[in-house]
Amino acid sequence: MSTPFSVTLQAQGVACDRGGRRLFEGLSFSLEPGDALLVQGPNGTGKTSLMRQIAGLLPLAAGEVSVAGAEAGTPAAEFCHYVGHLNGIKASLTVRENLAFWREYLASGLETDGLGDGGVDAALEVFGLSAIADISAAFLSAGQKRKLALSRLFDCARPIWLLDEPSVSLDTASVGRLGRAIEAHGQAGGIAIVSTHVPLGGGFTHTLDLHRLDPADDAGAPAEDVAT
Amino acid sequence: MTAALALLRRDIALAFREGGAIGVALGFYLVVIAIAPFGLGPDMNLLARVAPGLLWIALLLAALLSADRIFHNDYEDGSLDVLTMGPLPLAAVAASKSLAHWITTCVPLALLAPVLGLLLNFPIDTIPILVLAMMVGTPAVSFIAGIGASLTLGLRRSGLLLALLVLPLYVPVLIFGVSTISAAVTGPGSPWPPFLMLCAISLASMVLAPLASAAALRTSFR
Numbered sequence: 001m002s003t004p005f006s007v008t009l010q011a012q013g014v015a016c017d018r019g020g021r022r023l024f025e026g027l028s029f030s031l032e033p034g035d036a037l038l039v040q041g042p043n044g045t046g047k048t049s050l051m052r053q054i055a056g057l058l059p060l061a062a063g064e065v066s067v068a069g070a071e072a073g074t075p076a077a078e079f080c081h082y083v084g085h086l087n088g089i090k091a092s093l094t095v096r097e098n099l100a101f102w103r104e105y106l107a108s109g110l111e112t113d114g115l116g117d118g119g120v121d122a123a124l125e126v127f128g129l130s131a132i133a134d135i136s137a138a139f140l141s142a143g144q145k146r147k148l149a150l151s152r153l154f155d156c157a158r159p160i161w162l163l164d165e166p167s168v169s170l171d172t173a174s175v176g177r178l179g180r181a182i183e184a185h186g187q188a189g190g191i192a193i194v195s196t197h198v199p200l201g202g203g204f205t206h207t208l209d210l211h212r213l214d215p216a217d218d219a220g221a222p223a224e225d226v227a228t
Numbered sequence: 229m230t231a232a233l234a235l236l237r238r239d240i241a242l243a244f245r246e247g248g249a250i251g252v253a254l255g256f257y258l259v260v261i262a263i264a265p266f267g268l269g270p271d272m273n274l275l276a277r278v279a280p281g282l283l284w285i286a287l288l289l290a291a292l293l294s295a296d297r298i299f300h301n302d303y304e305d306g307s308l309d310v311l312t313m314g315p316l317p318l319a320a321v322a323a324s325k326s327l328a329h330w331i332t333t334c335v336p337l338a339l340l341a342p343v344l345g346l347l348l349n350f351p352i353d354t355i356p357i358l359v360l361a362m363m364v365g366t367p368a369v370s371f372i373a374g375i376g377a378s379l380t381l382g383l384r385r386s387g388l389l390l391a392l393l394v395l396p397l398y399v400p401v402l403i404f405g406v407s408t409i410s411a412a413v414t415g416p417g418s419p420w421p422p423f424l425m426l427c428a429i430s431l432a433s434m435v436l437a438p439l440a441s442a443a444a445l446r447t448s449f450r
Contacts, residue, residue: 087305093242104234106315152310
């Protein structure tokens with residue numbers, strides 16, 4: 001299989017402060033094309049904060065995050081899809097209009113070798129939203145809203161996926177579909193960083209347990225924290 | 229550029245579909261101007277003299293009613309997170325959203341102003357300059373409101389705080405907006421020098437305010 005994506009994501013000594021408390025520090029990892037990182041840890045250990053730091057939405061207390069293989073000057077965030085706890089859906093637009101907007105807005109920056117060119121219709125098909133494409137997003141259930149948010153991943157191609165508990169309110173079949181999508185993304189040379197409390201399939205090449213990085217928990221923070 | 233246009237189109241579509249904000253702003257403007265003669269009395273000369281000031285002040289207040297929605301809805305539903313990850317710099321996002329506010333709120337208000345001017349015995353032959361001054365001055369209103377909206381993002385009752393923050397910044401717009409119209413109605417002197425100042429204020433706000441908004445938005449993510 002060809003690998004349309006060829007960027008690597010590196011984190012060097014990343015630390016995170018929230019509300020005056022250090023959540024984690026000395027976090028380093030390096031993800032090659034095709035890698036998928038599973039972020040684990042109890043509530044409040046900084047899974048969401050780490051995702052938001054990589055997405056450029058939270059400042060780094062220390063260290064740096066860089067995307068190699070990218071044109072100089074392009075921020076790491078432009079290579080990432082971020083699906084967090086909030087879905088980013090407009091209730092007064094239809095399902096299709098929501099996706100069409102994100103496609104037009106997000107895709108205009110990067111060249112992506114033909115991936116994700118199925119357009120909005122193909123993106124709707126992934127989670128089976130085609131049947132409800134023309135109803136207003138206000139009438140969607142929580143699970144359907146989640147699917148719509150995740151459909152953004154297929155709407156325009158970006159090499160790095162940041163998924164923060166993507167399986168919340170999804171049904172079992174959709175969780176399986178999401179797991180397979182993460183695997184397929186890896187096969188296409190993409191990188192995925194996923195935090196989850198439910199099993200999402202065997203696509204993960206690395207695991208990061210943030211609990212082990214809690215500075216209050218353990219004095220000797222390890223330098224390389226990613227178990228393969 | 230495609231991204232900015234896509235965002236602008238979406239914001240305008242949302243404003244017209246949700247509808248409430250525009251209707252409330254226009255209704256508020258109408259009511260304030262309609263009750264002014266009850267407070268000031270039926271002296272037609274007095275009304276004509278205070279009309280430019282009243283029309284401007286009521287327009288500023290009406291425009292502020294929907295100003296907190298410039299960023300708030302996108303912040304609340306998570307769209308703002310995704311918007312920052314697009315190809316547009318944050319300042320361009322702020323500029324696009326402020327422009328959408330101008331198109332959906334200030335332009336309808338400026339077009340309603342001549343109708344309301346009739347209630348205040350505003351001379352009909354100077355209506356073109358009234359609309360012109362308001363069209364030219366209101367971009368500053370929307371773009372400065374964008375600063376207030378980004379500063380108060382995530383706060384409860386942000387609308388009131390926003391008005392407190394932003395209204396003092398509207399003083400230059402008010403002074404030159406009113407003096408343009410007053411000069412055209414009663415003289416003496418030409419309306420064009422204050423009109424050019426109004427243009428300058430709007431142009432400067434359109435360039436500088438998005439930078440301030442972007443800086444404020446960045447702090448709101450923490």
